[in-house]
Amino acid sequence: MEGLLYGRLPAGAAEEELGAQPQGSEEAKAFVNAFLKRSMPKMKDEAIQDMLTRKAVVLEHYFKKKKKGNRKKTKGFTAKQRRELRLFEIEPEQQRYAIFLPLHELWKQYIRDLCYGLKPDAQPQMVQGKLLKADLHGAIVTVTKSKCPSYVGITGIILQEMKHVFKIITKEDKLKVVPKLNNVFSLEIDGFISYIYGSKFQLRASERSAKKFKLKGTIDL
Amino acid sequence: MVRFKNRYVLCEVVSEDPRCRQCIEDRAVGLAVREAIARAHGDYGLACCSVSFTVKYLNAYTGTVLLRCRKDFYRLLCSALPFVRQLESRNQRYPCFFNTLHVGGTIRTCQKFLIQYNRRQLLTLLQNCTNEEERRSIRQSVLSCSLTEEQSQSGDEEDDDDTETD
Amino acid sequence: MARADPPPPPPAAFERRVLRSAAEHHYLRVRLELPDGGARPSAAQFKQLVVTALRELHGEVGAALPVDVLTYEEKTLSAILRVTSSGLVKLWSALTLLGFYQNRRCAFRVLQTSPFLLALSGNSRELVLD
Amino acid sequence: MRMSVPLRRLRQAPRHLLVCEKSHARHARSRHAAHVRDHAYNCRVSFLIPECGTLPEVLKSTIADVGEYYLLRNLSLHELVTHEFIDTFVKKGSCHALTYNTKIDQDNTAALLPTGKLILSVDKDTYEELGLQGRPSQYSGKKVMRYIITIDLMDPSFHPDSKKHKRVLWALKEKKPLEFDFLLAWCNTGAEGSTLMSYFPKNQIQTLKPKITFSTLRDLQCPVLQSNELQGKPEESCSTEELFEWLGAVLNQVSLDNKSFSFLSTYCCPQPNTIVEQAFLCTITGFIIPEAIIQLLEKLCCYFDEPKLAHWLTLTVHGFADSPVSWRESEHGFHKGGENLYNFVVFRNLDYWLQMAVGTNDDCPP
Numbered sequence: 001m002e003g004l005l006y007g008r009l010p011a012g013a014a015e016e017e018l019g020a021q022p023q024g025s026e027e028a029k030a031f032v033n034a035f036l037k038r039s040m041p042k043m044k045d046e047a048i049q050d051m052l053t054r055k056a057v058v059l060e061h062y063f064k065k066k067k068k069g070n071r072k073k074t075k076g077f078t079a080k081q082r083r084e085l086r087l088f089e090i091e092p093e094q095q096r097y098a099i100f101l102p103l104h105e106l107w108k109q110y111i112r113d114l115c116y117g118l119k120p121d122a123q124p125q126m127v128q129g130k131l132l133k134a135d136l137h138g139a140i141v142t143v144t145k146s147k148c149p150s151y152v153g154i155t156g157i158i159l160q161e162m163k164h165v166f167k168i169i170t171k172e173d174k175l176k177v178v179p180k181l182n183n184v185f186s187l188e189i190d191g192f193i194s195y196i197y198g199s200k201f202q203l204r205a206s207e208r209s210a211k212k213f214k215l216k217g218t219i220d221l
Numbered sequence: 222m223v224r225f226k227n228r229y230v231l232c233e234v235v236s237e238d239p240r241c242r243q244c245i246e247d248r249a250v251g252l253a254v255r256e257a258i259a260r261a262h263g264d265y266g267l268a269c270c271s272v273s274f275t276v277k278y279l280n281a282y283t284g285t286v287l288l289r290c291r292k293d294f295y296r297l298l299c300s301a302l303p304f305v306r307q308l309e310s311r312n313q314r315y316p317c318f319f320n321t322l323h324v325g326g327t328i329r330t331c332q333k334f335l336i337q338y339n340r341r342q343l344l345t346l347l348q349n350c351t352n353e354e355e356r357r358s359i360r361q362s363v364l365s366c367s368l369t370e371e372q373s374q375s376g377d378e379e380d381d382d383d384t385e386t387d
Numbered sequence: 388m389a390r391a392d393p394p395p396p397p398p399a400a401f402e403r404r405v406l407r408s409a410a411e412h413h414y415l416r417v418r419l420e421l422p423d424g425g426a427r428p429s430a431a432q433f434k435q436l437v438v439t440a441l442r443e444l445h446g447e448v449g450a451a452l453p454v455d456v457l458t459y460e461e462k463t464l465s466a467i468l469r470v471t472s473s474g475l476v477k478l479w480s481a482l483t484l485l486g487f488y489q490n491r492r493c494a495f496r497v498l499q500t501s502p503f504l505l506a507l508s509g510n511s512r513e514l515v516l517d
Numbered sequence: 518m519r520m521s522v523p524l525r526r527l528r529q530a531p532r533h534l535l536v537c538e539k540s541h542a543r544h545a546r547s548r549h550a551a552h553v554r555d556h557a558y559n560c561r562v563s564f565l566i567p568e569c570g571t572l573p574e575v576l577k578s579t580i581a582d583v584g585e586y587y588l589l590r591n592l593s594l595h596e597l598v599t600h601e602f603i604d605t606f607v608k609k610g611s612c613h614a615l616t617y618n619t620k621i622d623q624d625n626t627a628a629l630l631p632t633g634k635l636i637l638s639v640d641k642d643t644y645e646e647l648g649l650q651g652r653p654s655q656y657s658g659k660k661v662m663r664y665i666i667t668i669d670l671m672d673p674s675f676h677p678d679s680k681k682h683k684r685v686l687w688a689l690k691e692k693k694p695l696e697f698d699f700l701l702a703w704c705n706t707g708a709e710g711s712t713l714m715s716y717f718p719k720n721q722i723q724t725l726k727p728k729i730t731f732s733t734l735r736d737l738q739c740p741v742l743q744s745n746e747l748q749g750k751p752e753e754s755c756s757t758e759e760l761f762e763w764l765g766a767v768l769n770q771v772s773l774d775n776k777s778f779s780f781l782s783t784y785c786c787p788q789p790n791t792i793v794e795q796a797f798l799c800t801i802t803g804f805i806i807p808e809a810i811i812q813l814l815e816k817l818c819c820y821f822d823e824p825k826l827a828h829w830l831t832l833t834v835h836g837f838a839d840s841p842v843s844w845r846e847s848e849h850g851f852h853k854g855g856e857n858l859y860n861f862v863v864f865r866n867l868d869y870w871l872q873m874a875v876g877t878n879d880d881c882p883p
Contacts, residue, residue, distance in 0.1 A: 145645045152648030153684075153692060221645060263446030265480075269523070293521035300448075401544075402747055405881065406535040406758065413530055414765075430781055455782035457771040467769060469784060472530040499854065502533040503874045504765025506856035509561035509835030514802060516588060516617075516700075516725055 088160060095175045100138065100157045107138030111189055118190050127192050133209045136161050139187055141168065144195065147182035147221050154178060161205040166198075182221045197221075227273060228295035230324050231331040232302060234284040236317030241308060242284065247276035249310035250286055254319075257304035262297050269294040270301075277328060283339075286319070287331055295324060410502035413475040414457070416510075417482060418498055419464040423491040430459040433466060437478075440485035440495075445477050452477060457504075465498070467507060475500075531853050531877045537757040539747050542818050542867040548883075549861065549871060553814065553834075554807045555845045555883060556859065557630050558615050561835040562810055563768060563800035564817060567739050567793040568826035572731070579816045580729055586702040586804040587713050588617065588723045593696045594627055595689035597635060600677050603670050605716065607633050610705035613806050616697040621839040622663075622851040627697060628841050631807075633671030637695075638841035638848075639664055647693045649685060656850040656878040665841065665848060700804040727803030734796045738773050738786035742829055744868035752789065759787035761872055764831055764860065767798070810834060814861060821865050832861040843879055850878025857882075 036048045077085065112118045114130045142155040154176055156168035166185070168176045180198030187194050197219050203211055234245055255274070259267045270290050278287035290298045302319045309315075322338060325331040340363065347359050419433070428436060434456045442450035455469040470478045482495040499510050520528075540547045566572075572580075596602060597614065606612045611631030619626045625639045637651070644651060644664040651666035668685055669675065675682050689695065703713055714722060740755035740763055749756035755763075763786060766773060773786045810832075817832055836843060838855030849857060854876045862870040873882035 145642075146648075147645060149644070149648045149650050152646065153687065259446065261446050261448055263442060263444050263449055265444050266446055266448070293523050296520070296524070400539075400745075401546075402539045404537045404747055404757075406537070408530065408532050409535065409758070410530075410533060412762070434781055453783070455775075455784055457766065457782050457784055458769060459781070467771070469782070473528040475530050476527050501854040501856050501876065502530065503535070503856060503858070504762050504769060504771075505833060505860065506765075506835070506854060506858055506874065506876075508563075508765060508768035509802075509833075509858065511560040511835065511837040511839060512620075514560050516803070 090159065090175065095169060096173045097157070097169055097171050100159065100169055103138040104140060104157050107135075108189060110134070110138075118192070120191060122192075124192060124194075128194050131187065131194055132213055135205060136166075136187075137205070139189075141166070141185040141187050141196070143178060143183055144186045145184035145221065151178055151183055163204045164202055184221070225273065226292035226326070227289050228292050228298075228324055228326065229277065229328055229331045230288045230290070230295065230298060230302070230321060231335060232286050232288065232319045232321045234286060234308070234317050235320050236284075236308075236315055238315045238317075240313075241315035241317050242281055244308055244310040244313055244315060245279065245281045245284065245286075246310060247279050249308050250279065250288075251276050253305050253308055254288065254298075254302070258297065258301040261301040261304050266294075266297045266301070270298050274298075285322075285335060287328065292326075299324065408472075408502075411472055412469050412504075413472050413500065413502050414504050414507055415468045415470070415475075415479065415482075415500045416498045416507050417466055417468060418496045419466075419488075420494045420496060421464070421488070421491060422494075425489075425491050427461050427464060428488070429461065430456060433459055433464075436485070436488055436493075437468065437482070440481040441478065444481040444484055449477055449481065454478060467504075469504075472502065533856075533877060534873075534875050534879070534881055535758065535761065536873045536882050537747055538871040538873075539745070540869060540871075542863065542869050549814070549869060550811055552844075552859065552871060552873070552883065553810050556807060556834070556836060556857075557613055557842065558628065558837045558840040559805045559807070559810065559834050560837050561800065561802045562805055562813065562832070563798065564813070564830065564832040565764070565767065565796060565798045566817075566820070566827055566830040567737065567796040569797040570733065570795050572797060572799070573820065576813075576816055576820065579813055580799065580801065583727050583729075583801060583803075583805060583809045583813075584702065584704060585724050585726045586700060586806075587717075588725055589699040589701055589717060590721050590723070591696045592699050592717075592721065593689070593694050594637075595686055595694070597627075597629060598668070598670065598682075598685055598689060600682075602716070603633075603675075606703055606705075606713070607670050610703060611806070611808065612701070612703045613804070614699050614701045615804070615837060615840055617700045618698055619839060620851070621841060621849070621855065625695060625697075626839060626841050627695070627699075629670075630842070630846070633669060634846065635668040635670055636841050636846065637666040637668070639666065643693060643695070648688045654850070655848060656852070667846070702804050702806045704806060704808055725803065727801050727805060730800045732798045732800075734767070734798055735794065737767065737793045737796045738790045739793045739796070740787045740790045742862065742864070742870075744829075744864040744866065744870070747870070755787045755789070757870060757872055760862065760870075761860065761874070763787055764833065768833065805834075814863075817861075817863055818867055821863070821867060825865070827865070829862050829864045832863070834859055843875060844873075844882050847880035847883075848878075849875075852877035 033045075033048065037045070040048065076082075077087075082088075111131070111134060114134055115122060115127050118127070136158050137160070139158050140155065141158060143151045143153065146152050154168060154170060156170040156176065158166050159169055159175070160167040164180055166178050166180060168178055170176055180201050183198040185196040185198060187196060199221065200213070200219070201208070234241070234250075236242070251274070255267060255271065258270050262270075272291050272294070274288070274290050276286060277289045278285070280286075288298065299321060302321055305317075305319050307314050307316045323331055323334040325334065343359060343363050347356065347363065350356055350359060419428070419436075421427070434454070437454055437456070438450050441452055441454070445452070452474040453471060454474075457467040457469050459466040468478065479497060479500070482497065485493065485495060487493060498513075499507055501507055538548075540549070542549065607629070612629060613631055614627075614629035616625075616627050621638060623640075625637065625643055627638075628636045630636065637649075638654070639647065639651070641662050641664065644666070647666070649666045649668070651664040653661035654663040654665055657663050701713060714724065740760055741753070742760060743750070743754035746754050747757055749759070763773075765771075766784065771784060772782070773784070775782045775785050777783050777785075814832060817830060820830070836857040838851060838857075840849060840857075843849040843857040849855070855878075856874060856876045857879060859871060859873040859882070862872075875882060
């Protein structure tokens with residue numbers, strides 16, 4: 001099949017059916033140059049000459065290997081897009097303590113269900129074990145101990161828990177971003193007070209439920 | 222790990238009693254030196270010196286002893302050596318004293334010093350030796366112990382012939 | 388009797404000297420505790436005890452350290468020791484490690500130490516307010 | 518002599534400072550009063566007058582009214598920060614307060630300076646819970662274990678409804694209440710305001726008088742001093758260090774006439790010295806405020822108005838070993854001795870030597 005495709009046309013057939021006149025070598029070269037210049041505008045003449053002289057121009061059309069990457073469907077926004085969409089920012093007018101009180105009630109109910117009704121005689125270890133894995137959005141926490149004294153005393157509802165930061169809304173409707181590093185948060189629910197050592201809590205809320213917490217000796221900031 | 226820096230104290234056991242020579246061995250010398258350090262510098266001094274205290278080389282004929290100790294505490298060792306008064310082994314006790322010849326950072330420097338020292342000893346013997354036959358044997362031993370030959374055979378044994386002529 | 392005072396010298400010109408770590412001596416206020424009771428050592432025996440403590444830990448070289456027993460009170464077994472500044476650590480370590488006096492248990496309590504003898508006379512930690 | 522590190526460390530003694538100043542008491546720019554006033558907390562004052570049998574009346578009266586001080590049992594710290602206390606006491610006169618029976622290198626300590634600054638020296642855990650801004654102590658190593666918090670009570674921005682005041686009150690009242698036994702002394706400059714006794718509940722406060730002891734020393738060897746020779750000339754006068762050590766020996770009742778060969782002690786009075794057949798020594802122990810010491814110093818200077826046999830007299834003042842500050846607001850730590858003391862030697866022509874001695878954890882006295 002190959003030879004048939006590239007074989008010379010029988011001398012006579014070319015003129016009658018196709019009306020093609022055999023061209024002299026100069027016109028053929030000039031025609032080819034003009035054709036190439038028009039079809040590949042950005043290539044300079046020497047580059048065309050170079051391509052012609054040195055390599056055989058494969059006329060067969062081979063299509064570029066499709067990029068495998070973009071076959072995967074895009075999961076989420078890129079960080080840049082997320083910043084532009086300002087997904088995680090709460091509009092100033094929505095930063096009011098009253099709005100998030102129901103969230104706090106919801107959170108308390110959630111914790112009670114989690115700890116089997118949180119009866120007063122429940123074991124503190126069990127409660128803490130549950131709290132460790134529980135979601136903290138909506139909890140009321142206070143910063144009790146901190147390397148930097150001005151954080152001490154901040155109380156409020158946790159709006160967002162990032163890997164390194166808690167976003168807390170205080171009673172004075174001020175959104176405070178408190179780093180977890182070197183801070184101790186106290187969490188009080190139905191008489192059970194537990195302390196969260198932020199330095200050991202540097203995980204995204206979702207990953208925290210998966211992580212196994214190992215008991216280490218004395219905890220110091 | 223930074224290597225431990227040691228000091229090597231080359232000293233000579235000098236004793237009037239000829240029988241003392243056969244009771245020079247490392248246990249006796251080690252014991253005597255430890256006792257001296259304990260007497261001079263007490264528990265603290267003994268503990269410091271005995272960190273890496275060993276008798277590295279001992280030659281009963283020439284009476285040369287090479288002691289090793291940590292670089293930090295070699296002053297304690299050197300200051301305690303004069304307190305050694307006798308060597309005791311197999312419950313015989315012979316009065317002697319240690320004469321410190323050289324303190325070096327490596328065994329090689331001590332050895333080099335020992336060779337120089339022995340050659341000087343031979344030369345002094347050469348000056349004040351009496352008869353012709355002695356003179357010839359000393360001259361022959363001086364020639365035999367030049368430093369160049371030393372590389373070929375083991376360095377320790379070559380200069381032990383001067384003891385016969387004392 | 389009015390003494391003909393020589394004309395008073397001109398008022399002293401201001402001068403200030405700062406001596407840093409210049410005290411040659413250090414002073415320790417120590418108390419000896421004898422839990423097993425028994426005879427109390429005299430001043431000389433007390434000093435002998437200090438010298439044996441030094442000899443035990445630092446040998447003859449340590450025992451030769453010049454230590455003075457400035458005051459000694461037999462009733463309370465407390466004394467003030469004076470030692471050259473370079474020997475302070477040796478003396479303090481020797482006193483700490485001493486355990487026996489005439490095969491009775493004993494212990495030295497170092498109450499206060501200072502490079503100034505004057506500082507030993509007023510210790511605010513022992514200030515008892517009636 | 519180059520020695521190895523362990524052996525050299527065996528011979529090193531902890532750092533200490535002795536500052537000697539020489540000036541004239543009546544000199545315009547003499548700073549002796551300033552030095553005394555800057556040293557806020559003094560636990561013991563003793564003065565020695567050679568050649569003096571009985572104390573002149575004027576000195577007796579000065580000693581008598583040194584002024585008493587108060588001991589408050591477990592007073593919580595926020596009461597010192599409330600505004601009634603500040604207005605009635607701190608603003609009217611100089612109020613001195615120092616925690617009693619607290620060790621500066623272990624526990625928390627508080628001190629109220631006459632200038633109105635409250636200085637807290639707290640350990641790391643308390644500092645992290647308290648929530649008041651402070652700076653790390655300069656004598657703790659890499660791992661800071663002690664913080665110093667300074668609250669200026671006289672600061673205009675510390676008025677009752679200011680944020681700073683609320684924060685301090687909240688920190689000391691609810692967040693981390695601290696309770697101490699306090700030694701308190703107050704001398705009011707203004708009109709006769711309410712006294713401390715009426716301000717605090719009866720069971721908490723207790724009035725104390727400083728303990729005064731007199732003693733006369735017989736046949737005392739006193740070194741010969743020349744006022745303009747701080748280092749002392751070899752055959753003519755002694756140096757300040759020799760005098761300092763001699764005075765310590767006298768105050769500790771050390772026997773001075775030991776021979777060089779005596780077994781017990783070889784300490785003897787510095788040469789050249791003279792025998793004084795009697796010398797008067799008085800010691801006042803308690804919580805003594807600087808104003809009283811300045812009064813005493815003035816009276817001792819006036820002692821030389823009439824010609825006296827004595828060539829010089831000394832006044833020694835010991836500071837508290839556990840006070841967070843020594844001179845003005847320079848931090849003070851205990852380390853091994855915690856000594857901060859100063860000593861005046863007043864001469865007949867009213868020249869004076871001032872010797873200030875501090876231990877290891879201390880800045881250089883001013």
